[in-house]
Amino acid sequence: MSRRLIWLAPLLGVIAFLIGVVAMAPAATLWQWAPQPLPIQVERLSGTMINGRLQGLMQQQRRLAEQISWRWRPTALFGAGWGYVIEGQVLGGSALGQVKATPWGTLSVDDLRAGGDVRTLLQAIGQDFLPVNGRWRLDLDHAAARGQWPTAVDGTVTLSGLTWALGRNPIVLGDIEAVLSDEPGDDGHAVLVATLKSLEGPLEVEGTARQFFDRRQNVDLRLRPRDDAPPIIRNLLGGLGQPDAQGWYRLQREGRMP
Template sequence: MMRLVATFLVALVIGLVIFLPVRTVYGWVAPADSPVTLHGLDGTVVSARVNSIAYQTLTIAEDAQWTWRPWKLLLLQFGGIVQADVARGPVLGEVSVTPWGTVHVSALQGRFNIADLLGLAELGGIGIGGGANLDVRSLKLSSKQFGAVDGTVTIKDLAWAFGPKNYELGDFEAQFVLEEQALVGTLADTGGPVALEGTVRVDPVSRSYTLDGRLKLRSSADPVLGNLISGSLGRPDAQGWYPLRQQGQL
């Protein structure tokens, strides 16, 4: 009898929690000084929807939806499926969090227009266009530190609009892994007028990044493109490679 009563009480508590309005739950757990704000939050813990998500004053996602995956509780995780429009591009993936604050992301995929992404970063006027695909197979984040990273960013048909003409740059790829608590991406071209190789390193603790690479124009590149690149990167070396180095804060 006592076992039945205990089971009933546990089921009652779980039912009350998961069917609470998600706005109430968010009010309990959201940090008061968080730079992220949710607008139009509606639904329950089981299924919720957000009209828009903003970082400070910048809208970073719209029409976000959440569907709970209760089996994640067996892994001591509270998680589910998240989908949203980021810079007018669809994003879909699994996100979960542990009781000790570790965030797990898996099977996250997104498809974007580069011009829209640059517009999100307030860089829409630089004339870069093309398509980008995001594939995050695994990502673990805890207290501003990465615990695991396995992802790829693919760029197709990258082009630079300068004056009345579009200059084709080609296709590129960045493979991201974790090295000594830093996010490290290996950069390479996958075809096109511009050859690229190098690495980009992002330190989440210091919020700094370092880009170290080089690029080279192939014979299929527009001759004018060399003059434009020289104006930004300087003269190439004897093998035709332009140095590509930059560092800064995020």
């Protein structure tokens, strides 16, 4: 055995021992070592870095997740990362997927499947004033982030059975799909894009929504009633102004996230 290997073997042994100690340490103890203050609060953290569970995840008195469990995924080591299978309740719906972190600061999510009730989702994100009911489903094939901003996203959000519940009788809106993707921005950061289209129902929808790194966001949609749409749908769309020659109403919004 060469002198280099003789010197390297004990070092690798020490590194493996330290990793093992951290991995088997109580998760609650490791959490206390995190920099303070943190923007999120954790309830009833138990288990270890290998297998563990938390009762709840809060941000500004808003419950983001609960009953979250994680299980170490050793195969992530082949991609130079530390990965887990995550399962639990997120934003009011059930979720199951894989997450991985790398030493160079990249966090990725793969094969995430989640879904739940629209009303519960709106309450979780602080938009419960919107009178919308229905079901939502997220099929996220891949997403990656570096720092505090996503660098890639590939997935689909489906809103099904949507109704507008402002009034005595709910107004059926139908099903809408949003394809999630990213595109390069002028500042070098990725721009998050949602391309929307209606699947079925009395309302046709198509267009895009974009979110920029500097917190700017814009929405550009076209809406029109189908031939069999009830009169109330046409009345609602009339509030957007005059339609074009093809019967489309334009909805454009720009703003900045707080």
